[in-house]
Amino acid sequence: MRYLHTMVRVSDLDASLHFWCDLLGLEEMRRMDSEQGRFTLVFLAAPADRARSSAERSPEVELTYNWDPEQYSGGRNFGHLAYKVDDIHAACQRLLDGGVTINRPPRDGYMAFVRSPDGISVELLQEGDPLPPVEPWASMPNTGAW
Structure with missing residues:
Protein backbone atom coordinates (compact mmCIF):
# COMPACT_ATOMS: atom_id res chain seq x y z
CA MET A 1 0.00 0.00 0.00
CA PRO A 69 -21.00 26.13 -8.68
CA GLU A 70 -21.13 24.55 -5.23
CA GLN A 71 -20.53 25.91 -1.73
CA TYR A 72 -17.77 24.18 0.23
CA SER A 73 -17.26 24.63 3.94
CA GLY A 74 -15.44 22.90 6.74
CA GLY A 75 -12.06 22.69 5.00
CA ARG A 76 -10.44 22.11 8.36
CA ASN A 77 -12.56 19.00 9.06
CA PHE A 78 -9.83 16.67 7.81
CA GLY A 79 -6.99 18.52 9.57
CA HIS A 80 -4.30 20.00 7.36
CA LEU A 81 -1.69 19.32 4.71
CA ALA A 82 1.96 19.67 5.74
CA TYR A 83 5.04 20.54 3.68
CA LYS A 84 8.70 20.90 4.61
CA VAL A 85 10.32 24.00 3.12
CA ASP A 86 13.97 25.00 2.68
CA ASP A 87 13.48 28.46 4.25
CA ILE A 88 10.30 29.02 6.25
CA HIS A 89 10.89 32.78 6.49
CA ALA A 90 11.22 33.14 2.71
CA ALA A 91 8.20 30.89 2.09
CA CYS A 92 6.03 32.90 4.47
CA GLN A 93 7.24 36.19 2.98
CA ARG A 94 6.37 34.97 -0.53
CA LEU A 95 2.89 33.98 0.66
CA LEU A 96 2.40 37.25 2.56
CA ASP A 97 3.54 39.27 -0.48
CA GLY A 98 0.98 37.30 -2.51
CA GLY A 99 -1.84 38.41 -0.23
CA VAL A 100 -2.05 35.27 1.92
CA THR A 101 -2.74 35.73 5.65
CA ILE A 102 -0.17 33.98 7.82
CA ASN A 103 -2.49 32.46 10.43
CA ARG A 104 0.31 31.13 12.62
CA PRO A 105 3.57 32.94 11.85
CA PRO A 106 6.91 31.10 12.11
CA ARG A 107 7.83 32.79 15.41
CA ASP A 108 9.94 29.76 16.34
CA GLY A 109 11.65 29.59 12.93
CA TYR A 110 10.15 26.15 12.45
CA MET A 111 6.36 26.07 11.96
CA ALA A 112 3.71 28.22 10.29
CA PHE A 113 0.11 27.78 9.14
CA VAL A 114 -1.72 29.40 6.23
CA ARG A 115 -4.99 28.68 4.42
CA SER A 116 -5.73 28.14 0.74
CA PRO A 117 -8.42 30.24 -0.98
CA ASP A 118 -10.87 27.46 -0.10
CA GLY A 119 -9.98 27.39 3.60
CA ILE A 120 -7.69 24.35 3.53
CA SER A 121 -5.22 24.57 6.40
CA VAL A 122 -1.59 24.17 5.27
CA GLU A 123 1.26 23.63 7.75
CA LEU A 124 4.77 24.67 6.73
CA LEU A 125 7.72 23.13 8.56
CA GLN A 126 11.36 24.20 8.30
CA GLU A 127 13.62 21.53 6.81
CA GLY A 128 16.32 20.62 9.32
CA ASP A 129 16.93 22.76 12.40
CA PRO A 130 14.72 25.77 13.17
CA LEU A 131 15.90 29.11 11.79
CA PRO A 132 16.72 31.86 14.30
CA PRO A 133 13.61 33.92 15.17
CA VAL A 134 13.47 37.17 13.17
CA GLU A 135 11.03 40.02 12.59
CA PRO A 136 8.39 40.46 11.43
CA TRP A 137 7.60 36.87 12.38
CA ALA A 138 8.95 36.86 15.95
CA SER A 139 6.35 39.34 17.23
CA MET A 140 3.51 38.68 14.78
CA PRO A 141 0.36 37.37 16.48
CA ASN A 142 -1.82 34.52 15.27
CA THR A 143 -4.66 35.52 12.94
CA GLY A 144 -7.86 33.53 12.64
CA ALA A 145 -7.97 29.76 13.01
CA TRP A 146 -5.22 27.47 11.82
Whole structure:
Protein backbone atom coordinates (compact mmCIF):
# COMPACT_ATOMS: atom_id res chain seq x y z
CA MET A 1 0.00 0.00 0.00
CA ARG A 2 1.24 3.51 -0.82
CA TYR A 3 -0.31 6.86 0.02
CA LEU A 4 -1.08 8.54 -3.32
CA HIS A 5 -2.80 11.90 -2.84
CA THR A 6 -5.13 14.12 -0.85
CA MET A 7 -8.11 15.52 -2.72
CA VAL A 8 -9.50 18.95 -1.93
CA ARG A 9 -12.44 20.54 -3.69
CA VAL A 10 -11.85 24.07 -4.91
CA SER A 11 -14.34 26.74 -5.96
CA ASP A 12 -12.00 28.90 -8.08
CA LEU A 13 -9.38 26.91 -9.99
CA ASP A 14 -7.31 29.94 -11.01
CA ALA A 15 -7.14 31.32 -7.45
CA SER A 16 -6.31 27.86 -6.14
CA LEU A 17 -3.51 27.29 -8.68
CA HIS A 18 -2.10 30.74 -7.85
CA PHE A 19 -1.99 29.77 -4.16
CA TRP A 20 -0.73 26.19 -4.50
CA CYS A 21 1.70 26.76 -7.41
CA ASP A 22 2.75 30.42 -7.66
CA LEU A 23 2.88 31.14 -3.94
CA LEU A 24 3.41 27.80 -2.19
CA GLY A 25 5.68 26.38 -4.89
CA LEU A 26 4.01 23.13 -5.95
CA GLU A 27 4.03 22.16 -9.63
CA GLU A 28 1.23 20.82 -11.80
CA MET A 29 2.00 17.20 -12.64
CA ARG A 30 -1.06 16.39 -14.74
CA ARG A 31 -4.60 17.56 -15.46
CA MET A 32 -7.78 15.84 -16.53
CA ASP A 33 -10.97 17.50 -17.76
CA SER A 34 -14.19 15.46 -17.78
CA GLU A 35 -16.86 16.93 -20.06
CA GLN A 36 -19.33 14.21 -19.03
CA GLY A 37 -18.65 14.56 -15.31
CA ARG A 38 -18.29 18.36 -15.55
CA PHE A 39 -15.11 18.57 -13.48
CA THR A 40 -11.38 19.19 -13.75
CA LEU A 41 -8.73 17.34 -11.73
CA VAL A 42 -5.30 18.92 -11.29
CA PHE A 43 -2.56 16.93 -9.55
CA LEU A 44 0.20 18.91 -7.82
CA ALA A 45 3.50 17.85 -6.27
CA ALA A 46 6.70 19.30 -4.87
CA PRO A 47 9.20 20.32 -7.60
CA ALA A 48 11.71 17.62 -6.60
CA ASP A 49 9.10 14.95 -7.32
CA ARG A 50 9.07 15.75 -11.05
CA ALA A 51 12.42 13.97 -11.47
CA ARG A 52 11.52 10.98 -9.28
CA SER A 53 9.92 7.75 -10.41
CA SER A 54 6.26 7.33 -9.50
CA ALA A 55 7.29 4.85 -6.78
CA GLU A 56 9.62 7.42 -5.18
CA ARG A 57 7.31 10.45 -5.35
CA SER A 58 5.71 12.01 -2.32
CA PRO A 59 1.91 12.04 -2.17
CA GLU A 60 0.25 14.59 -4.43
CA VAL A 61 -2.51 17.12 -3.86
CA GLU A 62 -5.47 16.63 -6.17
CA LEU A 63 -7.49 19.80 -6.77
CA THR A 64 -11.03 18.91 -7.83
CA TYR A 65 -12.89 21.71 -9.57
CA ASN A 66 -16.56 21.04 -10.25
CA TRP A 67 -17.75 23.19 -13.14
CA ASP A 68 -21.19 23.73 -11.65
CA PRO A 69 -21.00 26.13 -8.68
CA GLU A 70 -21.13 24.55 -5.23
CA GLN A 71 -20.53 25.91 -1.73
CA TYR A 72 -17.77 24.18 0.23
CA SER A 73 -17.26 24.63 3.94
CA GLY A 74 -15.44 22.90 6.74
CA GLY A 75 -12.06 22.69 5.00
CA ARG A 76 -10.44 22.11 8.36
CA ASN A 77 -12.56 19.00 9.06
CA PHE A 78 -9.83 16.67 7.81
CA GLY A 79 -6.99 18.52 9.57
CA HIS A 80 -4.30 20.00 7.36
CA LEU A 81 -1.69 19.32 4.71
CA ALA A 82 1.96 19.67 5.74
CA TYR A 83 5.04 20.54 3.68
CA LYS A 84 8.70 20.90 4.61
CA VAL A 85 10.32 24.00 3.12
CA ASP A 86 13.97 25.00 2.68
CA ASP A 87 13.48 28.46 4.25
CA ILE A 88 10.30 29.02 6.25
CA HIS A 89 10.89 32.78 6.49
CA ALA A 90 11.22 33.14 2.71
CA ALA A 91 8.20 30.89 2.09
CA CYS A 92 6.03 32.90 4.47
CA GLN A 93 7.24 36.19 2.98
CA ARG A 94 6.37 34.97 -0.53
CA LEU A 95 2.89 33.98 0.66
CA LEU A 96 2.40 37.25 2.56
CA ASP A 97 3.54 39.27 -0.48
CA GLY A 98 0.98 37.30 -2.51
CA GLY A 99 -1.84 38.41 -0.23
CA VAL A 100 -2.05 35.27 1.92
CA THR A 101 -2.74 35.73 5.65
CA ILE A 102 -0.17 33.98 7.82
CA ASN A 103 -2.49 32.46 10.43
CA ARG A 104 0.31 31.13 12.62
CA PRO A 105 3.57 32.94 11.85
CA PRO A 106 6.91 31.10 12.11
CA ARG A 107 7.83 32.79 15.41
CA ASP A 108 9.94 29.76 16.34
CA GLY A 109 11.65 29.59 12.93
CA TYR A 110 10.15 26.15 12.45
CA MET A 111 6.36 26.07 11.96
CA ALA A 112 3.71 28.22 10.29
CA PHE A 113 0.11 27.78 9.14
CA VAL A 114 -1.72 29.40 6.23
CA ARG A 115 -4.99 28.68 4.42
CA SER A 116 -5.73 28.14 0.74
CA PRO A 117 -8.42 30.24 -0.98
CA ASP A 118 -10.87 27.46 -0.10
CA GLY A 119 -9.98 27.39 3.60
CA ILE A 120 -7.69 24.35 3.53
CA SER A 121 -5.22 24.57 6.40
CA VAL A 122 -1.59 24.17 5.27
CA GLU A 123 1.26 23.63 7.75
CA LEU A 124 4.77 24.67 6.73
CA LEU A 125 7.72 23.13 8.56
CA GLN A 126 11.36 24.20 8.30
CA GLU A 127 13.62 21.53 6.81
CA GLY A 128 16.32 20.62 9.32
CA ASP A 129 16.93 22.76 12.40
CA PRO A 130 14.72 25.77 13.17
CA LEU A 131 15.90 29.11 11.79
CA PRO A 132 16.72 31.86 14.30
CA PRO A 133 13.61 33.92 15.17
CA VAL A 134 13.47 37.17 13.17
CA GLU A 135 11.03 40.02 12.59
CA PRO A 136 8.39 40.46 11.43
CA TRP A 137 7.60 36.87 12.38
CA ALA A 138 8.95 36.86 15.95
CA SER A 139 6.35 39.34 17.23
CA MET A 140 3.51 38.68 14.78
CA PRO A 141 0.36 37.37 16.48
CA ASN A 142 -1.82 34.52 15.27
CA THR A 143 -4.66 35.52 12.94
CA GLY A 144 -7.86 33.53 12.64
CA ALA A 145 -7.97 29.76 13.01
CA TRP A 146 -5.22 27.47 11.82
